[in-house]
Amino acid sequence: MQGDMEVGSMRAELAKHGQEHLLNHWDSISTEEKKLLMKELQELDFKELNEYFNRTVGELESAGQKLDDRMEPLDEDQCGAMVKSTNEELDHYESLSMSEIGEGRVGILLLAGGQGTRLGTSYPKGMYDVGLPSGKTLFQLQAERILKLERLAAARTGKDGKITWYIMTSASTVGPTQAFFSSNNYFGLKQENIVVFQQGTLPCFTFQGKILLAEKHKLSRAPDGNGGLYRALRVQGVLEDMKKRGIKSIQLYCVDNILVKVGDPVFMGYCLAKGAECANKVVRKGFPTEAVGITCKVDGHYQVVEYSEITNSSAERKNHDGSLVYSAANICIHFFTFEFLERVVTKNEKSLQHHVAKKKIPFVDESGEIVSPSTPNGIKMEKFVFDVFRFANNFVVWECLRDEEFAPLKNAEGAKDFTPSYCRNALLSLHQKWLKMAGAQIVSGSGTEYPLMTSPASEGNNNSESIEDEPEVVLTEICPLLSYAGEGLEPLVSGKKLTPPIHLTLSS
Known part of the structure; x- marks a missing residue:
């Protein structure tokens, strides 16, 4: 007692x-x-x-304050893009990255703390199966992309370097995540190269600054946001692990993006070529008022500004060629050098601003009863992972193609967008595109060639019609172990007529 x-x-x-x-x-x-x-x-x-x-x-108190007068776009020489790069440049970027992977100097940070609550599940979102012909989960797809990237680097450099995969979970997902990887033999990756750690939590407060009780003997807590990563890197010993392994280049992404090019060698190579210490991979805004955060400068510092923080006039502002001035939409894929990350974690983390999330938070009242409020009664404090951009001296942006790299899983079937069907069809559409580019014809049983599917992840389309309104789905899935990003398919399919369902694997 x-x-x-x-x-x-x-x-x-x-x-x-x-x-x-x-x-x-x-x-x-x-x-x-x-x-x-x-x-x-x-x-x-x-x-x-x-x-x-x-x-x-x-x-x-300042939330909702418009930032228009304090904003300015990034300089043009900071902004690279797939569509503006030559094949020679892209190959150069890949070569730089493959050398880093071959030397074992690459780490990947995965933000995987979320449960699939909006999907109607209680297990980690990475364990979700969107209904692909293979039945693969998000975790498996991402693990196999890392394994394929290691193999591509080994073939290109002759060095058997390994990528270290750091997976940030929450208190509720750490156990199931570890058990899932263990029961699946780490999807072919080496166990010692997968490091699972936890993000922290913070107490929830009333608007008057009182900490809430969830039970008589237990505080009400909430995860400290994806920006809690930086504190977790320090207190969980992850930064020290990176140093011991000699990791120099780190890419970060979120688990829910089914199209993510995990460890993207083009993005990383661009960053290496530019000498960047921090970078953001973006997609072009589909339309001026699309509800996405945009990358820009505020008061001279790099920042992601939420769509609600600028006026329509700024959102619609255009360059001479008709393109949007503020078009670099954030998709939570970042690059850091180890030196930058170490500086942020050891010197800048505590000065990161907490953001407010007003929530309906159950609490124990004075009589000891648990109350479930019907309106927001308190705040959860969280940090955002991109808030460290402001500390960067050499910052760049890389624009990728939305239909090839960004299709997040957010909502259960029946919602307007970002459903399992949306994600599944985005991947099937991309793989159909790869086969066409490799010289294959995809035909029906009667010999009629299928037109390319319109990807639900194409620019400007992701917030429009529901997935149920999309044209006929062509079942074409390619195992990541066979092709990371569409490469190497010509010898297998060029000049061939393929009839769906098509599921190409290493043994195909």
């Missing part, structure tokens, strides 16, 4: 920071619950938490 002196000391500490209510139910909880609550309270830095809250409230 907790000693009276220890409890008294904690009451005094809580009173100093206006949080004495957290022990209101002390006399009605069990001995074991008292131990748990005391341990949780002792691990908190209340002075730091209050500073976080006060800064966050300041951000809340």
Whole structure:
């Protein structure tokens, strides 16, 4: 049982920071619950938490403030693009990256803390199967892309370097994620090259700055946002692991993007060629008012600005050639050098601004009853992963093609967009395109050639019709172990007529 002196000391500490209510139910909880609550309270830095809250409230008061007068576009020489690059340039970028992979200097950071709540599941989103002919999950597709990239680098450089895959989970997804990889033999990757770690949590507050209780003996907590990555890299020992392995170049992405080119050698090579320490991969905005964050400069610092933070006049502003001035839409795929990441983690992380998420947060009231509010009653504080852009001295942007690289899984079937069907069809459409480019004809049983599917991930189309309105789906799936990004298919399919369903694997 907790000693009276220890409890008294904690009451005094809580009173100093206006949080004495957290022990209101002390006399009605069990001995074991008292131990748990005391341990949780002792691990908190209340002075730091209050500073976080006060800064966050300041951000809340300025939320909605338009940034138009403080914004400016990126310089043209900072912005590379697939469509503006020659084949020779793209090959050069790939070569630079393959050398890095061959030397074992590449790390990949995956943000995979989310459960599939909006998908109607309780397991990690990476374990979701969108219904491909192969039945592969997001985790498996991404693992196989990494394995193929390692093999391509080995073939190109003659060096058997490995990519280290760092997977950030949450408290609720760490166990299932580890078990899933273990039961699937790490999808052919070496276990020692997959590092699973957890992001942190922060207490939830009322609008008046009081920490909420989820139970009489337990604080209400929420993940600290994808920007909590930087603290987790430090406290979980990941940064130190990177240093020991000699990792120099790191790419980051989110688990829900079924088209993601994990460890993209073109993007990384562009960054290496430009000497960039930090970079953002983007897609072109489909239309001026598309609800996406855009990459630009604010007060001279690089930043992602949410669509709600600018006026329509800025969103619609155009260059002389008719293109949008602010067109670099954020898709949460970033590049960092290790030196930049180390500097951010050790020097800048604590100064990152927390952002506000107003939420309906269940809480224990004064009588000890759990209340489920019908309107937002508190805030969750979170940091954004891209907020470190402002600390970069040499920053670049790489624009990729949306229908080849971005189709996020967000919602259950029946929603307007970003459903499992949307993601599945985006991948099938891309693979049909690869086969056509490799010289194959895809024909029906009667010999009629299928037209190319219109990808649901094509620019400007992702927020329009539901997937059910798309034209006929052509079942064409290519295993990532056979082709990372459409390469190497000509010897297999050129000049051939293929009839769906088509599922090409290494043994095909």
